[in-house]
Amino acid sequence: MNKLNLFLIYAALCGAAAPAAAGYAPDFDRGVDVRAAVRAAVEDAASAGGLLPPAPGRAEGPVWVTMEKSAAASLDGALFKTAPVAQSGRLAVYEFDPTELGRLADGMHRAMRRAPGFIAHDTLEEALEDLKAPPAPRARAYTLDQAARVKKLLPLVREESIVSSIAWLSSYKNRYYRGATGVEASKRLQREWAAYSEGRPDISVEAFKHAAFAQESVILTMRGTSEPDKVVVIGGHLDSIAGYGDNPAPGADDNASGVAVTNEVVKALVEGGYRPARTIKFIAFAAEEAGLRGSGEIAAAFQKQGVKVEGMLNLDMTNYKGSDRDIYFVSDNTSADQNAFLGKLIDSYLGYTWGSFDCGYGCSDHASFAKKGWPASTPFESTYEQCNPYIHKAVDTLAKMGGGAAHSVKFARLAVAYAVELAK
């Protein structure tokens, strides 16, 4: 069914309903009820416009959203169709239609100077789990003793290759998690990453499929040589969004820049012939912008499989230098110990300036790992207030960041040092 047919059906319908004075009951197409055909045409046009169903024949079901009660209180009540399904002291759970999440995210940005974020769950059970306090991460000893390796690998981080990654990632109309181009971007990244496994039997690449939406997360595993069951996670979200739906959203900073940094770390480690003692999983997460859904599912799967996550480094927005200092760590819902370790890595190996800020309950994918009791951190491009003003818009482009990636280079170098000192 093409758009012309759709238009004709609408025209016919509107025509039939034209004399719709009070009490007039339209006689659809002389007794034939065309409403089913109209519905099918509307769905068809939506997919021609770039939206994809999660799986053939499967409609996307409702989601259960957790957010801070204080955030809910400051939002327009019209955003909520129902009262909270459950609450704890700090959090509340609401049932949402996933197509309403964009409005929710926009509402948060409008209502508050900080976006506290929200977390969307496929099931009510998972949402209720989130009401419990997260387990405290067990204490870990962080040491710095790999200077020679780190210094050998750092020069392999190159700005030009980060630029080219941001360029191809942001060349799609969007990387929307329910859209055709969001799927294409994921497939292209799978191919790019598969190339790193050539001649490296310890490297494998998989697509992590999500039950409720079409975009796949991508996982590159570099298997550890002596402690393969211990896992270090480095990654960032692959999806981009502007408004809600299939709108232009190049997402060059949010978050092609984080995926490009992740890719650069893989590239540098492979080029340097580096083999970690512990396993490193590099992940491009789907559907962060819809409530951390990709990382939420992956963290839950890791927990179920008994994966021992030693640390998680989340790269989300790395290329816009909006503040005086170089790197700012998200201080809430992250590990204070791991953040301090990252600060030491900077002081010892890199010499950048750094600070920290509070980001909010569900502001990015670190929260999915932190709530499982794993140490998670997000080094960020600026303070919250001074972050890139173009994100979530059609103007989040590489050009708006000056066409280079000098700021992202700092994050890639930090992530290389983190990988080497934690996966030893």
Ligand code: BES
């Ligand atoms: N990269 C942003 C988070 C961000 C934006 C952190 C600006 C610091 C400054 C992320 O992709 C995002 O947009 N998060 C949403 C929450 C999400 C659950 C919709 C947010 O912060 O509104």
Ligand code: ZN
């Ligand atoms: Zn975002």
